[in-house]
Amino acid sequence: MSAFPDYPNGYDVPGERSPLVTKRDKFHEITEDVCRVAEMPTPKGWYLLFGFCLSILGVLGISIGYLVWQGTGIWGLNNPVGWGWAIVNFVFWVGIGHAGTLISAILYLFRQKWRTGINRFAEAMTIFAVMCALVFPTIHVGRVWLLYYVFPIPNQMAAWPNFRSPLLWDVFAVSIYGSVSILFWYVGLIPDFATLRDRSKTTIRRFAYGIVALGWRGSNRHWQHYEIAYLLLAGLATPLVLSVHSIVSFDFAVSQLPGWHTTIFPPYFVAGAIFSGFAMVANLIIIARWAFKLEHIFTVRHLDNMARVILLTGSLVGYAYAMEFFIAWYGQNPNESFAFINRAFGNYAWAYWIMVSCNVISPQIFWSRKARTHMPTLFVVCIFVNIGMWFERFVITVTSLSRDFIPSSWAYYSPTFWDVSTFVGTFGLFGTMMCLFVRYFPIVAIAEVKAVTPAADPHHPMYEQHAPEEHEEETFDAPLAAVAEGAE
Amino acid sequence: MASDAKEWGLLAEFENPAAIYHACERVRDAGFKKWDAHTPFPVHGLDDAMGLDRSKLPYVVLVMGLTGACLAMLLQWWVSAVEYQMVISAKPFFSWQAFVPITFELGVLFGALGSVFGMLGFNQLPKFHHPLFQSARFERVTDDRFFISIESTDVRYEPEGTAQFLASLGALAVERIGDPNAK
Numbered sequence: 001m002s003a004f005p006d007y008p009n010g011y012d013v014p015g016e017r018s019p020l021v022t023k024r025d026k027f028h029e030i031t032e033d034v035c036r037v038a039e040m041p042t043p044k045g046w047y048l049l050f051g052f053c054l055s056i057l058g059v060l061g062i063s064i065g066y067l068v069w070q071g072t073g074i075w076g077l078n079n080p081v082g083w084g085w086a087i088v089n090f091v092f093w094v095g096i097g098h099a100g101t102l103i104s105a106i107l108y109l110f111r112q113k114w115r116t117g118i119n120r121f122a123e124a125m126t127i128f129a130v131m132c133a134l135v136f137p138t139i140h141v142g143r144v145w146l147l148y149y150v151f152p153i154p155n156q157m158a159a160w161p162n163f164r165s166p167l168l169w170d171v172f173a174v175s176i177y178g179s180v181s182i183l184f185w186y187v188g189l190i191p192d193f194a195t196l197r198d199r200s201k202t203t204i205r206r207f208a209y210g211i212v213a214l215g216w217r218g219s220n221r222h223w224q225h226y227e228i229a230y231l232l233l234a235g236l237a238t239p240l241v242l243s244v245h246s247i248v249s250f251d252f253a254v255s256q257l258p259g260w261h262t263t264i265f266p267p268y269f270v271a272g273a274i275f276s277g278f279a280m281v282a283n284l285i286i287i288a289r290w291a292f293k294l295e296h297i298f299t300v301r302h303l304d305n306m307a308r309v310i311l312l313t314g315s316l317v318g319y320a321y322a323m324e325f326f327i328a329w330y331g332q333n334p335n336e337s338f339a340f341i342n343r344a345f346g347n348y349a350w351a352y353w354i355m356v357s358c359n360v361i362s363p364q365i366f367w368s369r370k371a372r373t374h375m376p377t378l379f380v381v382c383i384f385v386n387i388g389m390w391f392e393r394f395v396i397t398v399t400s401l402s403r404d405f406i407p408s409s410w411a412y413y414s415p416t417f418w419d420v421s422t423f424v425g426t427f428g429l430f431g432t433m434m435c436l437f438v439r440y441f442p443i444v445a446i447a448e449v450k451a452v453t454p455a456a457d458p459h460h461p462m463y464e465q466h467a468p469e470e471h472e473e474e475t476f477d478a479p480l481a482a483v484a485e486g487a488e
Numbered sequence: 489m490a491s492d493a494k495e496w497g498l499l500a501e502f503e504n505p506a507a508i509y510h511a512c513e514r515v516r517d518a519g520f521k522k523w524d525a526h527t528p529f530p531v532h533g534l535d536d537a538m539g540l541d542r543s544k545l546p547y548v549v550l551v552m553g554l555t556g557a558c559l560a561m562l563l564q565w566w567v568s569a570v571e572y573q574m575v576i577s578a579k580p581f582f583s584w585q586a587f588v589p590i591t592f593e594l595g596v597l598f599g600a601l602g603s604v605f606g607m608l609g610f611n612q613l614p615k616f617h618h619p620l621f622q623s624a625r626f627e628r629v630t631d632d633r634f635f636i637s638i639e640s641t642d643v644r645y646e647p648e649g650t651a652q653f654l655a656s657l658g659a660l661a662v663e664r665i666g667d668p669n670a671k
Contacts, residue, residue, distance in 0.1 A: 027528060027632035152567060160572040163564040164579065164586040172593045180600045187604055191529070195630040214614035217621070218629040220512075220525040220534050222611040227530050228543040229607035233600055236553075240596045247589055451529040456505055458531055463506030 027450050030297075034192075034444045035199055037292045045291075046439060053431030060425025063418055064139055072142045074418040081401045081413035086140035087251070088393040089423050092276070093133035094174060094248055095269075095389065098241050099277020100126025101181060104188075105237035108230075114305060116448040117297050120192075121288065122281045123185045124441070128433040129280070130178040132426040137171070139422075166250035173247040180240055184233045187226070190216050192442035245273045252396065259339035259400030262327065268320035275313035275359070276389035279382035282306045286379050288438065297444050300373050307372035310385060314363035317392070321356065339400055347412055348399045351391050358388025496619040496667040497522075497639040498651055499626060500659035505531045508634035511657040512537040515636060518653065522642040526626070526635040548606035549599050556598025560591040619665050637665070 067074060077084050100122040107115040141147055150171045152161055161168050193209050194216035200206035246266035253265040289298035328340040343352050362384040365371045398413050454460050502508040512525050516539040525534060569581035620626050629635055638650055654662045
């Protein structure tokens with residue numbers, strides 16, 4: 001009898017927990033299903049998608065090239081809006097990355113075993129999103145060849161960075177976040193690269209996967225340290241991810257500008273980051289499970305759980321929006337009151353209401369189980385969430401800056417062609433990396449998924465009849481006697 | 489010793505986690521020291537079944553993390569209060585509160601590096617050649633098979649007897665692994 005049901009696991013059967021993986025009850029089938037994606041002949045659709053993403057990446061290259069040639073004047077920045085799409089896009093991408101770490105690290109610490117199906121994919125998304133995010137702080141300095149000013153390295157000016165600036169904290173936070181995410185991802189990949197190595201048919205594949213698998217041989221003496229290393233990395237990544245988006249929010253909150261200078265920012269930014277990131281993971285997973293026929297590993301239950309997290313964090317974000325208004329009223333600071341009334345009813349009211357409808361209203365549909373488990377609905381709402389979260393950063397950045405303290409300096413900010421092309425271009429970078437990832441990497445954590453199947457438990461009742469009898473003395477009497485002689 | 493110099497050891501194949509779990513308990517109780525279990529995924533409880541001590545890795549990570557945090561605070565103090573003094577918002581040069589974020593981040597970075605490289609160090613990886621890789625059977629260790637290997641240098645190793653012993657534990661197959669380094 002199979003230990004796994006054939007029905008989708010989006011609902012619970014009374015009296016038992018829904019399974020983490022459906023339809024597969026042999027370790028070998030899991031290996032096959034996952035490795036097939038990286039081993040099959042490259043499908044035509046992949047070439048099409050990869051070519052498309054690569055050309056969008058070209059747009060990014062041209063946009064950056066022109067920016068370096070011409071300077072940041074090609075963007076729509078003005079006085080007083082000195083921070084435009086660059087910071088908006090940066091925060092947007094970093095936020096998306098956070099869901100990957102949440103799934104891989106925080107849910108791991110909470111023993112949420114359902115995460116094992118999607119964590120590899122989500123971590124890949126984290127790394128590529130952080131790469132996209134890092135593009136913006138790098139290029140927004142204009143003279144990119146002077147970027148080394150932000151690092152504490154001895155230089156010809158005998159100058160050092162100012163460690164009391166939140167922008168410098170951000171340099172450390174985001175670069176360390178990227179590095180730790182890569183380490184965490186790679187540690188998880190080692191056993192799965194070994195699986196691909198051992199299945200390789202060609203010398204090149206065997207060599208390439210052999211190098212990255214580091215000679216992994218599944219030794220339990222190795223697993224012992226490996227599991228501790230993984231646990232510790234999860235334990236380190238958890239406060240790290242919370243600190244990173246808190247520090248990103250300090251970029252705003254530590255300044256004196258009304259609309260930015262609020263203590264709610266760190267938790268509010270972290271909730272928003274998880275919100276947008278889960279929406280992005282859900283979108284990518286819906287595409288991947290359909291394209292690679294992995295419905296039994298990326299199950300309905302995963303998407304249902306993600307929709308619940310989106311509902312929770314979306315409501316938290318909605319609460320934060322409301323609380324900002326409450327504090328503006330309760331604080332009785334005329335500048336702050338003005339900043340928030342201007343947000344909802346001023347020049348950028350259109351952006352504000354896009355944000356509220358996408359972020360607060362649209363996820364409320366997830367109170368319904370049907371909506372959570374209906375793929376097209378889930379997909380569309382997740383797209384809305386990502387649009388809404390981009391607008392959230394736009395609203396925070398631009399409305400506050402464009403109406404600052406002196407009305408004579410007020411100005412309306414609009415992006416230029418190059419603002420748009422740079423942002424679109426980062427999707428090319430993201431898509432290109434994603435295409436390469438699904439083509440050459442194990443897109444599911446094979447070893448981890450095997451470990452959460454019922455068959456992985458050595459004490460599972462299904463093994464009862466196979467367990468050897470205790471104390472079959474006579475069967476190893478002979479070798480022990482021989483050993484005793486040898487020892488003397 | 490009874491062991492053959494050209495032999496690296498024995499490799500026994502098992503079908504499922506329960507089989508390897510019970511086999512490991514027996515190998516442990518038989519007093520072998522230079523042996524190992526090889527599994528496609530970490531089998532729950534196998535550390536105890538093998539009689540392994542707890543990993544020392546957490547100490548490495550603790551020391552590394554504290555080192556990173558101390559270095560970060562030291563760097564920020566030296567830059568801000570000694571080498572490059574700037575008055576900002578009339579705050580003291582050594583305003584440690586502002587240095588907390590970077591101190592924390594560098595502590596995490598060093599801890600993570602300690603965790604990954606400590607793990608690789610304890611495991612003596614990367615190691616691209618290992619006698620077990622000679623076995624075609626062993627390729628399934630990353631797929632769906634479970635193995636126990638016993639090295640010929642173990643004091644309790646005995647070419648025939650140990651092979652019989654492994655077979656008696658319910659192994660699907662027992663294979664002799666040659667030593668590629670032997671002349």
